[in-house]
Amino acid sequence: MKISENWLRTWVNPDISTDELVSVLTMAGLEVDAVEAMGAELEGIVVGLIEKAEQHPEADKLQVCTVNIGQQENLQIICGAPNAREGIKVAVATIGCVLPGDFKIKKAKLRGVHSYGMLCSGKELQLSDEHDGIMELPENAKIGSQLVDCLGLKDNAIDIDLTPNRGDCLGLKGIAFEVGVLTQTPVKPIEVVPAPVTIEDKVEIKLNAPEANPRFVARVIKGVNINAETPKWMKARLLASDIRSIDPIVDVTNYVMLELGHPMHAFDLNNLDGAITVRYANKDEKLTLLNEQELNLKPETLVVADDRKALSIAGIMGGKFSGINEDTKDLLLEAAHWDPIHIAGKARNYGLHTDASHRFERGVDYNLCAETIERATELLLDIVGGQAGPLVDQIEDSYFPKGKTVKLRRARIERLLGVVISDKQVEDILTRLDMKLSREPDGWLIDVPSRRFDISIEADLIEELVRIYGYNKVPSRKPVSEMSMIRQPENRLQKLQLAKVLANRGYQECITYSFIDKESQQLIDSELEPLPLVNPISSELGVMRTSIWPGLLKAVEYNQKRQHNSIRLFESGLKFVPGESGLQQIPVIAGAITGRRFVENWEAVNENVDFFDLKGDVESLLELTAAKEQFEFVAAQRDGLHPGQTAEILRNGVVCGVIGKLHPQTQREFDLEESTYVFELNLKKVLSRKLPTFNPLSKFPSIRRDIAILVKENVTSSQIIDLIGQTAKNWLNNIVIFDIYRGKGIEPGYKSIGIGFTLQRTDRTFKEAEIAKTMDRVISVLTEKLDAVLRD
Known part of the structure; x- marks a missing residue:
């Protein structure tokens, strides 16, 4: 979000520089992406007075103007704008100036007459879309002064990259409270004065989807002058916020959205039929948006409609045929609370992303609807005139959000942060964040402001405390704990x-x-x-x-x-x-x-x-x-x-x-x-294994015996080894199959296997009779179990 530093300082004006302000915001979690010096591209554009305007001798549509810019000699400038005339003050680009779009002003010669500068239109300076004539400045503009000073454009646009949970800072009001608490500077919010009601006109409001829209506020204003001029201070603040001036009514709605953080919309009252109804779209219903895009509305899309048609997609964008135009005389202002869950993703379903949807998806202060309408009414009556009707505030209490109260324990702060924050500091920080506190023996009960959708549990409050207290003030300590080796069972592999x-x-x-x-x-x-x-x-x-x-x-x-x-x-x-x-x-x-x-x-x-x-x-x-x-x-x-x-x-x-x-x-x-x-x-x-056990080494000699047996092909070596091991297990030291033979002398389907095994006793030397008995027992088992035949 982009904001004007000058505008911000009308709310809260800490005695710090722009760089220090940027640093404070960034360290508190509101990361500043960039700071843009407004009006820098208009350097060299000055206020001039046309003292004489004469017809060009060789061109019917050109005039040779003599322009006073407060120097010893006047400038001769050729201009083709239809409104160039004697006695008006204009924006003058002198030789050497570079206009937006990298257009450099040079000395020129048109039809044999020299020109030493350029008289600029609003479009050429990228200050408005007007290009039918040159920009006319107020009569009290000082000749020779810089245009940026005359129009109040000298400012810094601060671009803040907000995380999705900080929807409350999508308005100047939220950022002002942040700056106030971070710099311990008083915040001076605007005083919204209810508008005088001079007519009785109003519209009926029907909330057919109260779970998604529990509150809708509207007001009729009649007799506005759409051709009135938006004040230059408002244009400058909108421009710093990257929003172009369109007309005074649209400018006011955008201005209030940026100021309070609550989007609103203005309808042309004369294009509405009957009551205003908030409902879900009908089957095959269509709507042409302000950007000329025609949509086939989906049944789950929430719309604002009259008795005949859909007027806008709720919380996203208005429709073309009910919007403000050059013939608008009467208005219907609306500001509503839309449940974030019902708005989230709806704009993307249609390939849209608007300032309104960006805010409503993240959550907007549900108590701000009436104040938003009152603030817009105050500005409109001052700029475009008209008469205001009574405020219509329709609320479905059963679905309207209730205020949140969160318990904050003193001991929990120290446990989570590892630092002691005094009660006075805690109360000062939370009070400056617009929270209401009531003391309890072990802490506080906190009433969370309705604009803070991101605070719902105790940890959220502690996060707010440390954010404002300063992360750099929290000491870095190495964790101290008793380390012990994890016991690993010896009979389990890793x-x-x-x-x-x-x-x-x-x-x-x-x-x-x-x-x-x-x-x-x-x-x-x-x-x-x-x-x-x-x-x-x-x-x-x-x-x-x-x-x-x-x-x-x-x-x-x-x-x-x-x-x-x-x-x-x-x-x-x-x-x-x-x-x-x-x-x-x-x-x-x-x-x-x-x-x-x-x-x-x-x-x-x-x-x-x-x-x-x-x-x-x-x-x-x-x-x-x-x-x-x-x-x-x-x-x-x-x-x-x-x-x-x-x-x-x-x-x-x-x-x-x-x-x-x-x-x-x-x-x-x-x-x-x-x-x-x-x-x-x-x-x-x-992974389970046998634990090793010690067996004494035998000091007696081992005996090796080799045999060859004839077995069927389907007999496996493992079967032979297992049988021998089970039979001679007490004395068997080693066993190995050293030969497998198939071929001459061996019947098909059979194989000859040569087996060598080593016998050894631990208590004495083997006797030949014992060896022979063991070999006989092995051969007998192989014969019985595997039909093996001993080969000579």
């Missing part, structure tokens, strides 16, 4: 430990969105219906992920397209799985690998990774639990994975993860160039 293992094995951690597109989700979990987002960022991020894989695979694809030939990625995070009891948020760690097994070099074989590379990485994670025997990999099938290279990971028989190769079709859908392998572990099920 995610960081898993991440470090993967990083040491060449993985890079990545972070992807928890949102994915539904198509990618269906490729991985076709049977799950993901949770859709109500307001997604984009269609590609429309549902919550039920697996981390889609995000990882897109990261793999991104890297492949940038010529990375060895990719290992992992991510830990939540997946969101719908269930009978609602949405489950499951913490998981997942990874994906593809490309070369080793970095290219002269020694390494040029091979790509396979299933067992990833299985080894996963097993390195499971080894952190010190309970590797609790885990097993069981062949399984899973959406999106290759049916022959997929396994579920079980812990004590419960599924805790999955590992596998991406199905070729899924690989194509994700636009991946190489075979890709993925895993996922449920962190809740794998």
